[in-house]
Amino acid sequence: MRACVAASASLALLLVTLAACGDDAPASRGGTRSEVGRGAASAVLWRPRSQTLPTVVFLHGWGAVDPRAYGPWMRHLVRRGSAVILPRYQLSALSFPADALPNAVRGVRAALARVPGEPWVVAGHSAGGALAADLAARAGREHLRAPLAVFAVNPGRGFRGVPFRLPASDLGQIAPDTRILALAGAGDRVTGRLTAKAIVEGARRVPRAKRRFVLVTRPDAADHLAPQRSDRAAREVFWPALDRLIARVG
Secondary structure, eight states: OHHHHHHHHHHHHHHHHOOOOOSSOOOOTTOEEEEESOGGGOEEEEEOSSOOSOEEEEEOOTTOOSGGGGHHHHHHHHHHTOOEEEEOOOSSTTSOGGGHHHHHHHHHHHHHTTSTTOOEEEEEETHHHHHHHHHHHHTTTTTOOOOSEEEEESOOSBOTTOSOBOOOOOGGGSOTTOEEEEEEETTOSSSTTHHHHHHHHHOTTSOGGGEEEEEEOOGGGOSTTGGGOOSHHHHHHHHHHHHHHHHHHO
């Protein structure tokens, strides 16, 4: 059953989440790159020479397991002073959806142990955006300190016509002090707006003033894969939005 569900979803998921890789994985002059964990429960950790901002846990889109897929954006975060953790959470697009969050938890826990005491923000794109909210909701149960903020861009749990769905956590468990920013593209024909809105509405313990939904209408940044690019639109829409959120909570 697992193989059947994953295989039937794989072609559609590959088409919508596997964009061209960026350049080399993030590096900051004088910084370090390390890997923790094994297999789907592993994570890559990039640390700046001097950390001045909260750590960022970034969850990639379904199947985009190569760290270079978001390389320029991650490098930008490292250069600004954040350590960046990129959990693998799956071996390929054929992985079973129910395994994604448990794998992410193990990878994040191992990586956060390398930056003890540092506050963190969880972010993600596409499936990773939904998982970012789930990780925040499960933090207490998994004996992780709560993230300061959730940044979910074009989040989604499933796709039309595809028998695939990421299980949802109880987002009402997200800690009240957590800020939430969920973005959806006006031209996103893959995940649409429903999951982004559900994240904002579902975090019912968080005061309304601290949760925000934003519809991206800029034409060259409104499609599903826009956050995975490093063009001018991405740098002007998505990168500053996360930068401001990190600065606000840091």
